[in-house]
Amino acid sequence: MGMVGPTSFWSSYTFWTGSSIAASILAVNTVPQYTIGQSIAKTATAIFFAQWLVYLIYAVLLYPRYFSPLRHLPTVKEGNHPIMGQWFAIAGEPSGEPMRRWLNTVPNDGLVRYFGMFNRERVLLTSPKALAEVLNTKNYEFQRPQFLLRGIMRILGVGLLLSEGDDHKYQRKGLTPAFAFRHIKELYPVFWSKSREMVKTIEEVELVQKKPNVEAEIGGWASRAALDIIGVGGMGQDFNSLADPNTELNKTYRSVFSPSRQAQILGLLQFFIPAWIVENLPIKRNGDIMAASKLARDTSFQLVRQKKEQMARKEQLHPDIISIALESGQFTDEKLVDNMMTFLAAGHETTASSLTWAAYMLSKHPEVQTRLRQEVHEHIPSLNNEINDTLIDGMPYLHAVCQEVLRFYSPVPVTLREAVINTSIQGHYVPKGSVIMLCPWAINRSEELWGPDAGEFNPDRWMKPGTANSGGATSNYAFLTFLHGPRGCIGQKFATAEMACLVAALVGKFEFEQTYPDEEIIIKGGITARPKNGMRLNLKVVECVGDGSGEGVLIQKSALDQAWSLETYDQLARIRAHHQSVLGLNLSQDRNLLFSCGVDSVVNVWDSSSLRRLYSLHSPFEVGDIFCVAYSQRLKTVFSGAQNSSIQWHHFVSPTIDGPAENGVPTSRKHRFFDSLGPGGVPTAHSNGTEGPIRAIGGQAITISPACYKAYAHKSYIYSMILAKGLLEDGTDQEVLITADGKGTIKLWTTGALGDAGLQLLHKLKSKGSSVLNLAYKAPFLYAGLSNGQAHIYNLISQQLVQKLDACDTGITQIQILGSDFFCGANGGSVTHFDHRYAKLKSWQAHKGKILATATSKVGSRKLLVTGGNDNSIAFWSVTNESDQARPQTNTNDELFSSLRQFVSFRTVAKNPACVGDCHEAADFLRKLCNAFGAQTSLISPQDNLNPLLLATFEASIHAKRRKTLLFYGHYDVVDAQESKDGAATWYTDPFSLHPLNGYLYGRGVTDNKGPILAALYAIAELVQDGDLGCNIVFLIEGDEEAGSRGFMKAVQEHKAEIGAVDYILLSNSYWLDDHVPCLTFGMRGVVHASVEVTSGKPDQHSGMDGKAFQHEPLKDLTVLLASLIGPSGMDIRIPAFHDSVDPLQPSELRAYKGIATSLVAGHPEIKNEDAFTQSLMQRWREPNLTVHSITVPETKTAVTISSRAKATLSVRIVPSQKADEIASSLRTFLEERFEYLQSRNSIKVSITAKADPWLGRVHSEIYEELREAIIEAWSFDASSHRDFAGSQEPSSPIIAPNIRVRGRRASALSSAGTFTAASTPHEPLFIREGGSIPAISFLEREFDAPAAMFPMGQASDNAHLDNERMRVENLYKGRDVLKMLFARLGRSTNFSIRNRASTITI
C-alpha cells in the first residue's frame, strides 16, 4: 500500500462497500449463524465498519511507524500526539510557524517528516537543493493536491493556478508574455492612481472631523485597493470598491473570493465526506457561492465580449493582462474567464496582506518609516504628481522595505505538493501520493539561509552593494514568497510594483503608528496570512491636496487677466499669498477684490489691481485647510468651505481699499501655523506691515464671528462652492450658495437670513461613490466635476440629474463654462471640451500635472481658455466654439414667432439620450417664459433620466367672476428628424431651425406641439397684461409624450395637490380634416399595443433534415394564432365578446357623420361617393380595428431555417365604451387559449406594451361651446376667400423649396385646401373624431373628474411626425386668438346653456 491519505481512503471506500455486501451475502447463505440476525444489510454494515476499523488502526498507528518508506526521514518529535501527530501545534499556531521552528530545531539534510491529523505524513523541505528539485527540476512530478483544489475549481474554473500537466504548460506559455515587464510597466500609472485614491479616500472617510489623529483599519483599505487594482490591471474592470465597497458587483466578488466561516467548514468536511456530496449539500453557502460565481463569470464573459468588439473595431485595448492575453489569440473565451477568476483569487488578498504587513512593520519601525518617507517625498513631492516605472523602481529604499516585508511576512505562508509518481528528493525515495510541505514562512526566516539576523526586520539587508535582488541570502531559494520555477507566481512583477506604489502613497501621505502598540497581533490562518483582528493604525496627514508647489504662491485663477498680460502672456505679478498651498480663489463680480484661501486656514482678501492684502480672515475654530471661497457682491459677504466640513462667512461693512472698519484682531490661537515662522510663510497674521504688493502681509486681521459658522455643514471636506442666482421661486436675485464635498454631496443653501437664522439648507443632491471636486453653474444647469472622472450635470430647477459624462480617467479638478460649451480639467492634466449637447468635441493633454485652475477670457475676438497646472505652467488655449455658431439667432420682432423659433431650436427628442440637455433647456425656456408672464412655476421630475414636466399656474385676473380652472396639457418633446443627406431630399432645411415658407412655418415640433403651446401661452400673456384672464390656467407640459409619457401619470398623481382642482381640460394636439375647414375634435380611439412571441427553446433547425409534418414550428404556431385572431377574411376580430361593448350607432350620430360628409363634399370634388366617405369616417373613428404591425424571426434566416423563435407585434384600436384593460386581458386570454388548443410543445409569451382608453368628449359642455363660438369669430366664416392662400404667398425667406410633395399622416385623404366658395364654406367648425389615441386625455379627465376638449390648430397637411412638419402662420395666430377668447370667457356665465347652438351636431 502506498501513501495513506484521504485520497487512497476514499478510493478504497467503494471497494469496501462492494466487498462488505459480497461477504455479507456469502455469510448469510453459508454461515447464517455468524451473521447479524441473518440480515444482509446489517451484516454488510458491520463488515464495512470492521474493515474501516482495521484500516484505521493500520493507517493511523502502524503504517507511519513500521511500514512507510518515509519513516527513515528525520521526524519531528515535538508535541507528538499518538493519533493526531503535530496537528494541535499546526492548528493552534499561525500557518507556517511550527515549521519555522522545526526547520531550525530538527537536525536534517533537507527533508523533515511530521504528522498531521490522524498521523498523516507530511514532508517539509528545508534546503535549497530539495526545493530546487521539487520546484524546478522535477516540477511536473509534483502537483497541487487534488483534495485542496476541487472546492475552488468549481468557482475559478481551470485557469493557470489549477491546471496541471500539458494544460498548465500551454497556459503558462500563453500568459507569460502578458506578465512581461514591458507590459507591467504600463500598469504603474494604474497602480499609482488607485494608491492615490486609497489614501485620499482614507483621508476623507477616516479623518474627517477627527483630525489630526485617527484610527483606521488598514487591512480593510488594503483589500479594497487590491481588489480595484487587480480589477483594472488584471482585466480592465474597475470595481470601484475604494469608492463604494458595497456595490452588488463588489459584494459578489467578495463573497466568491473571501470565503466565510461556513465555507471553511465545508472545506474541512471534504476530508470526511466525498466532495461531490459536500458541494451539493442544500445549504445556503453552496447556493450563494454558485450564484455569486455565476454572476462573476457572466460579468467576466461580458468583459471579454466587449474587448473582442473593441478589437474588431481596431480600437486599442486597455493594457490589462487579459486584454494582452486576448490579443495573443491563444485562449478561448472560457479560458480567459477562468484566468480572470484566477487572477482575482491569486492577486487580491495576497497583495492586500503584503500592504497590511508593510504598514504594521513601518509602524513598529518609525525610523524606517521616516527614512522611507523622505525618499518618497524626494521623488514624488506631491501625491498629485504622476509616476512611471523608472520613478518607482528608482527608489532603492522603497524596494528594500517592500522586499523585507515580503520576506518577513510571506503572504502565502505555506503551500503543498503531492507526488504524482514514485520519485525521490535529494536521493530519498518518495512514493506516489506523498504530500510535500513548501513553507515560505519558514524558509524566508531560516537562519541557515539568511544568517543569524534572519528573524529581524532589516530592510538594509537589501541595500548593501550587490544585495538588491538577494537580500544577502546565499541562495535564490531562500526567498520563497513567490516560490520559483514553472509553478512560481506569474504575477510577481505585477505584485511588487503594485505594492511599491501602495506603500509609497501610504507613507507619503500619512505618518502612522499602531493604535494599540501593546496589542498582540494574532495571525489568521488560511491561504494568506493576515492579522486576525485587522491592523488598526493612528494616521496623521503629512501631505495635503494642494497646488503642489508647496510654496503658497498664488497662481491666479479668475484673476488671470489681471495678473497676466493677455497680449504678451507675461507674468505681471506673483504674490506670496499663503503659508502653504493656495487651494481656492474667487474674484468679486466687479473684479475689484480677489479672495484666496489655503492650507493655512486663512482667507485673504486682496485689492485686485494693486495686489495689496486688505484683510486676512481667521476662524475662531480649528477648521483645517480651507478649500474654497466665494464672494457675494450683493451681500458683501465672503463664504469659505473647510476641511472640518464647516462653512464660515463674513460680512464686510465696507470692504474698501482704503481701510476696513473692523477691529477683530485675533488674540491667541493654538493653530499649528499661525504663530509659526515657517519658511516662506506669513510671519504673523496680525501685523500691519507696509511691505509692497509682493508679500502677503499687511491688511487687517479679522476673527470671523463664531455666529457666522455652520459646523458640520457637510459630512466630508468641502471642496468647492459657488453662488448662483435665479434659483428661488420668489423671483428675486437672491443668491443661493452651492457647496460640494468629498462624499459626493452637493448642498444648496439660502443666503437670505444670514444675520438671523444663518445658512438654511434648501436641497441636497448626491453623486454616489465619488468626491465632487469642482462646480460650475450656468442657469439652469449645475456642472459637477467628480473624482472618478465623470461630470454630472443637474437641472437645478427640477433638481434632476440630467447627464453623466465620462470626461477622463482621473478626477475632474476643474470645470469651466465658455459660451454654451464647457471644459473639464483633469487630475492627470488633460482638458476635455464638450458642446452644449454634451458631445465630447476633443480632449488634449494640457499639463504634465494636475489642472489646478481654469479661467476664460477674450483677446480681441479670440476666446481663450486658460489653464494652470501643478507643473508650474499656465497655458492659454484658443477656443473655437462651434456649437455657439450653430445656435439660431433671433431675427424677428414678433414675439410669438421669435419664441417659437427658439423653442423649435431645442432638439427635444425624448427618445434620444443625446438630446437630454436640449429637453431640459426647453423646459427651462418655457418655464422662464411662463414666469415672465406672471405664472408660479415648478419643474416636476417624473424620475431621474426622464424629462421634467412643467407646471405653471396663472391666476385669473382680479375682476374675473367665477375663477374656474382650466388645465392645458401639451408636450414639448418631438419625434426625431434628420436633415437631408446625400441629395436625398427629406427636409427643405434644418428641421431644428424654424423656416417660414409660403405662409407656413417649417420645423420639427412646430405643429406637434410647440406651436399650439406657445399660442396658448401668448394668449394668456395678452390677457394677463390686459387684466382679462377669466379663469385660472394650469399649464401642464410634459417632455415624454412621443416616448410613451413615461412616468407622466404617476407624476401627476403625486403632484395632484400642487396642481389643484380642475374644472376643464384642454388639448391642442390633433388636426383638421383638410386644410380649409376648422374643426373641433371630441373623440379619439383608444389602443392596446401587444406582442406575441412563440419560442421552441431549441436551436434553429433545418427544414430538410429536421422538418416534420407533425412538428410544431414557432412561426407556424404564430401565424395560426394570428389567423385565428382575425378570422379567414382577415377583417374580423375574433376575441370573444369583443364587439359587445362597442356603443351601437345611434341615428343622431349617423346624421352627424353624414353632416360632416355633406359639408366637405361641397369643396372637395374628389369625394365621389358621399356615403362611402361617411362609412370611411365611421370606420376610422367609431369602429375598432386590429393591425398586425410586424412578424419577425431573430436573425436573417436562410430559405431552409426553422426558426426557434417568432414574434409579432399588433395593436387593437378600441372605441367607446370598450375599456383598454378589459380588451388587453381578453386579448391575452384568447391568444393563450388558442395556443393551448394547438397542443404545441413550444411556449408562448403575450406582452401588453402600451394601452390607452378611448375618449369621447362632452360636446355640449361650456368649453366646447366657447371654443365653437371663438372659432367662428376668429376664422370669419363668411369670408372664405380669406383662407384660400395655399401656395399664393411668396416665400418670406430666401430659401427655395425643392420640388417635394408634402406627404405624410393626414387626417383625411382630402386634398389640402379644397375648392370652397363663399356659399359652400361651412359656417361652423366641424365636430370630428380621430382614429388615433392620446393616453393623457382620458387619464386627465378621469383623474380630475373634469371634461376635456380638443382644439386642433393644425391642418391635415401639417405632416406631424414626418419630414417637413409645418404649421400655417394663420393657424398659429388664429389659434392664439381662439384661445384668448376662450380663456377670457370661460366661466363668464354662471348658468351655462347651449346658446346659439346650431343643430347640426347632435351626437
Ligand code: HEM
Ligand atoms: C504579494 C503578492 C503575491 C504573492 C505573495 C503571491 C504568491 C504566490 C505563490 C506562493 C504562488 C504559488 C502557489 C502554489 O503553487 O501553491 C502563486 C501563484 C500564482 N500567482 Fe501569485 N502571488 C502574489 C500576487 C499575485 C498577483 C498580483 C497575481 C496576478 C496578477 C498572481 C497570480 C498568480 C498565479 C496565476 C499563480 C499560479 C501560477 C502557476 O501555477 O503557474 N499572484 N502566487
